[in-house]
Amino acid sequence: MANERFDATILNLAQQMEGGVPQLLDNLFSFFQRKTDFYTGGNPGQAREMVLKVFDKYNSIALEGKRREEEKRQKEELKKLQEARQPPKREIVELDENDQPIQPSKPTVTASISKPREVTAEPGEELEESEKGKLLPNDGNGSECDGYSWTQTLGEVEVNIPVPEGTRARDLVITMKSNKLTVALKGKTATVDGEFEKAINVGESSWTLDSNKLVIVSIVKANQMEWWSRLLKGEKEISTKKIVPETSKLDDLDTETRSTVEKMMFDQRQKQMGLPTSDELKKQEMFKKFQEQHPELDFSQAKFN
DSSP states (O other): HHHHHGGGHHHHHHHTTTTTTHHHHHHHHHHHHHHHHHSSSTTTTTHHHHHHHHHHHHHHHHHHHHHHHHHHHHHHHHHHHHHHHHHOOOOOOOBOTTTBOOOOOEEEEEEOHHHHOOOOTTOOOOOOOOGGOBEEEEEESSSSETTTTEEEEESSEEEEEEEEEOGGGGGGGEEEOSSSSEETTTTTTOOOOOOOBBOOOGGGGGEEETTTTTEEEEEEETTTOOSSSSSSTTTTTTTTGGOOOOOOHHHHHHHHHHHHHHHHHHHHHHHHTTOOOOOHHHHHHHHHHHHOOOOOEEEETTOOO
């Protein structure tokens, strides 16, 4: 949603206020009183009606979300109860000609990939044109693809490719370049084969074989200040507006670095939506104040760089 582009700014303000939400609201309505005609510019009671209307809108959305979570929890509890009541399954053991149990062959591990969901509009909101057809990020801010999955942080990407259990490193053919990744078993069609959406730092990227059944490719982004909308060109894009940064990692940063990262995230979302960056917004605000201080000047024909 368009409102999300202000999340980092509002969160930063809230964290600076020891009084929490009440203090944040007090400062907001104080700003309206001191700097605007919010309370006096309309008909009597219009400001109060406007506030209540917005409150009721998001209150109903929150209550509906809580109701759905409660329904989901009750269904899960009912399912567990039903499973507990089921009689235990008897294991059937197949015997060979000497009446010895036949050991089942080890199953081949294949990718268990859940189908990603497309972005949908929130209740009472209209889906932006630029978001139509995009996918919701998975829990790791990446996506589930055919035969593999990937997750990301601001600086790195991790790709997980399941392979048959017992696979050895020498059974693999893995090529990683600044713009391309290929992962395949010898003599088999590649599971991953395509050009990266963005450039990577090949020298710091690597891959490992975990427990002889999972290839993990660790990729360091060349630009460590942006979110990827997809791993490889041609894949369906995820909505970077729906990405949820790891707050815990932001908390680990010093104040100056954290402010820089939050500013970068805000500017990236603004650019994606064709809106002004934080620096451009500051310039617009400065120009607006200058106009208010000098009403005698006419800037209608002025052009600015």
